[in-house]
Amino acid sequence: MTYNILITDELSAQAITLLENAPDVTFDTVYRPSQDKLQEIIGDYDAVIIRSSVKIDKAVLANAAKLKVVGRGGVGVDNIDIGTASLRGIVVLNTPGANTIATAEHTVAMLLALCRNIPQADHSLRDHQWTRSKFLGVQLYRKTLGIVGLGRIGGQVARRAQSFGMTVLAYDPFINDEVARELKVNLVELDELFARS
Structure with a gap:
């Protein structure tokens, strides 16, 4: 099975290299999409990697039929509706200590x-x-x-x-x-x- 990942914010070259070398992973970059655009495209992805500029709210999650993981590059998760994600069985991860x-x-x-x-x-x-x-x-x-x-x-x-x-x-x-x-x-x-x- 191939996992399709959406990246919505710039990541380090090292992070991109890790994804490029990961088996069974494809990814697309759509930097800082509007909420409407995100709602439109999120259904195609198994995971999304965000930073602080994108909100993963209830409306986005309602369109995320395949989504299994929201990865937040950074500590805070206040831009993610964790309650709705949890109800939908979507794992939310962040990177405390990374920076x-x-x-x-x-x-x-x-x-x-x-x-x-x-x-x-x-x-x-x-x-x-x-x-x-x-x-x-x-x-x-x-x-x-x-x-x-x-x-x-x-x-x-x-x-x-x-x-x-x-x-x-x-x-x-x-x-x-x-x-x-x-x-x-x-x-x-x-x-x-x-x-x-």
Whole structure:
């Protein structure tokens, strides 16, 4: 049996290669289809791979006679009617943790860009107006970072910030003191986090 998969959002080259090499799999790409278009075509597919731009709602699922799996590239599944999918025997999968490190690294990259005025310096350089003294920025060393939410991503951001010599404060009502100690993070209330970081 060959399984026909619909891909509605861009995937990495590695993911496409995996699908190309998978036995008994064919796939089509229809990026960001309208809800009407999705309702029209979904009946031809055994599985659909989405990210966040496409909604798999009750109307789409009503037309999904062959659909067995909804795969969500990412953590959240708020764009999928899980209740209706479950009633129809359709499995909903997501990829928690798949982008945790990448997201934490991107967060630190944005922090560095902000502290070192990198976007402004780049713009100035491209305009042939380089004034180095305007773009010195500040160090992260011995600064205090506040993190709201100390889940997978927040914990990884904390580790990376500590490698720069930063003190890390966190607010997360669902994390206990033991987890905070393991991460070497000081749990504080939200108002204190904003005041000190």
